[in-house]
Amino acid sequence: MKRRLLIAAGAAILLLSGCMVGPKYAKPTAPLAPGFKEATDWKEGDGWKKAQPNDAPLRGKWWELYGDAKLNELEEQVEPSNQTLKIAEANFRQARTAIRFSRAAEAPTIGTSPSITSLRASANQPYFPSSLANNGSGEFTLPLDLSYEIDLWGRVHRTVTAAREEAQASDADLETARLSLHAELAVDYFEVRSADAQEQLLSDTVAAYSKAMDLTQNRFKGGAAPRSDVAQAQTQLEAARVQATDIMVQRAEYEHAVAILIGKPPAAFSLPPRPLNLEPPQLPSVPVTLPAQLLERRPDIAAAERRMAAANEQIGIAQAAYYPTINLAAAAGLEGSSLLNWFNWPSRFWAVGAGASETLFDGGRRRATTESARAGYDASVANYRQTVLTSFQQVEDNLVVLRVLNKESVQQHEATSSSEDSLRLFQNRYSGGVDTYLQVVTSQTTALANERNDIDLMRRRLEANVLLIKAIGGGWDISVLPRL
Numbered sequence: 001m002k003r004r005l006l007i008a009a010g011a012a013i014l015l016l017s018g019c020m021v022g023p024k025y026a027k028p029t030a031p032l033a034p035g036f037k038e039a040t041d042w043k044e045g046d047g048w049k050k051a052q053p054n055d056a057p058l059r060g061k062w063w064e065l066y067g068d069a070k071l072n073e074l075e076e077q078v079e080p081s082n083q084t085l086k087i088a089e090a091n092f093r094q095a096r097t098a099i100r101f102s103r104a105a106e107a108p109t110i111g112t113s114p115s116i117t118s119l120r121a122s123a124n125q126p127y128f129p130s131s132l133a134n135n136g137s138g139e140f141t142l143p144l145d146l147s148y149e150i151d152l153w154g155r156v157h158r159t160v161t162a163a164r165e166e167a168q169a170s171d172a173d174l175e176t177a178r179l180s181l182h183a184e185l186a187v188d189y190f191e192v193r194s195a196d197a198q199e200q201l202l203s204d205t206v207a208a209y210s211k212a213m214d215l216t217q218n219r220f221k222g223g224a225a226p227r228s229d230v231a232q233a234q235t236q237l238e239a240a241r242v243q244a245t246d247i248m249v250q251r252a253e254y255e256h257a258v259a260i261l262i263g264k265p266p267a268a269f270s271l272p273p274r275p276l277n278l279e280p281p282q283l284p285s286v287p288v289t290l291p292a293q294l295l296e297r298r299p300d301i302a303a304a305e306r307r308m309a310a311a312n313e314q315i316g317i318a319q320a321a322y323y324p325t326i327n328l329a330a331a332a333g334l335e336g337s338s339l340l341n342w343f344n345w346p347s348r349f350w351a352v353g354a355g356a357s358e359t360l361f362d363g364g365r366r367r368a369t370t371e372s373a374r375a376g377y378d379a380s381v382a383n384y385r386q387t388v389l390t391s392f393q394q395v396e397d398n399l400v401v402l403r404v405l406n407k408e409s410v411q412q413h414e415a416t417s418s419s420e421d422s423l424r425l426f427q428n429r430y431s432g433g434v435d436t437y438l439q440v441v442t443s444q445t446t447a448l449a450n451e452r453n454d455i456d457l458m459r460r461r462l463e464a465n466v467l468l469i470k471a472i473g474g475g476w477d478i479s480v481l482p483r484l
Contacts, residue, residue, distance in 0.1 A: 020154035022316020030388040038399035047402040047465045051287035065284035081263025088177040095170035102163040105156045108148035140342040143333035155320035162313035165306045172303035183470040188257045194459035195251035197275035202244035209237040229437035297473035304384040311377040318370040324358035398468035419447040
């Protein structure tokens with residue numbers, strides 16, 4: 001008897017624990033390199049540095065590294081107000097509820113359907129024998145039904161696991177959206193300030209060109225300059241006015257973009273002018289990790305990896321369909337012919353049993369489902385590897401941009417200074433009657449182009465710095481993925 005009990009207990013444990021079918025998940029390899037190609041020629045001031053083991057200045061509010069109070073104020077308004085972020089957050093909550101839905105299959109389903117029925121049968125029905133004919137019957141029923149599928153092949157377990165991994169991927173999507181929106185706001189904000197600097201420069205240029213126009217007209221009236229000088233001065237002045245007007249369109253578009261990012265209609269938001277070159281933000285040194293460490297710092301890579309794990313579970317779910325399904329069922333309740341005897345002990349009834357079902361022929365449906373699951377997994381692996389490659393590209397691109405722009409910025413400062421000196425020299429020579437106004441026009445055009453390039457390089461360096469922070473995942477780390 002003892003031996004039989006042990007065998008029965010072992011069989012019960014086997015039935016309840018199940019036997020998982022399908023491949024066990026192992027994270028596929030990703031294309032890696034020992035280091036970043038563009039990280040070999042780092043110099044102080046490039047806008048990045050090599051990360052140290054305990055170097056984590058990007059934790060949390062990375063935008064505060066730029067030391068811009070207005071930027072910090074705007075960034076704080078993204079999370080409570082941005083609608084795109086609210087969509088991503090709702091998608092995560094929806095994915096999280098799918099876990100609870102799938103876990104419900106791990107427990108039995110219990111239901112009840114009380115009923116009170118009354119039936120009068122026809123006296124003319126062909127009863128055999130006729131003595132069984134009656135004028136009707138009534139039933140008072142209070143049943144409880146229980147059904148439970150034994151997860152013998154791991155289908156339910158894999159469904160729960162897949163839902164959990166999909167929810168983790170959804171959380172990583174939320175972090176990706178949060179990082180992207182904060183980075184986009186920083187970029188648009190610097191674009192507005194750059195436009196302010198360009199507008200200020202062009203306004204000053206229009207004022208300077210107006211004075212030059214007055215000088216040329218006075219010289220023309222005095223016979224010291226030909227009318228062509230007046231025409232050139234007028235053309236130069238109007239061209240500067242056109243550029244000053246045009247920059248207002250660019251500024252307005254970026255200001256509107258900032259308004260939408262913080263959840264406000266453009267009509268209810270405005271940024272006061274603040275030229276970028278008058279109060280330039282700090283250019284923080286972004287700590288850049290090794291390629292292998294980047295895999296744990298980017299939420300989009302984590303999302304792709306979690307979806308790859310979920311796709312692996314789908315293969316096991318599809319393969320479990322080849323095996324029989326075993327269900328336990330039970331019913332119990334009270335049944336009486338009237339309210340008086342409904343709840344009496346003799347009115348009780350119960351039934352319990354187990355059933356198995358197996359598909360013998362389905363025309364290849366299960367095979368097609370399994371092959372589809374394998375193809376989905378292969379696609380998720382390719383997507384994961386492509387996401388990794390794209391992340392490496394983004395880091396490399398911004399590293400080279402920062403390095404080159406740092407060098408270019410120094411060169412541009414020198415070019416701007418020389419062009420301004422040249423303009424002053426030709427203006428003085430023209431005032432003294434030594435040179436023609438064409439040389440003044442040429443030096444004016446050169447000086448303005450260099451001054452605008454100076455501002456634009458400052459903007460590009462800041463934006464590349466923001467995009468590098470985004471490319472390395474901001475302050476995110478895979479350890480913050482929820483354990484659902």
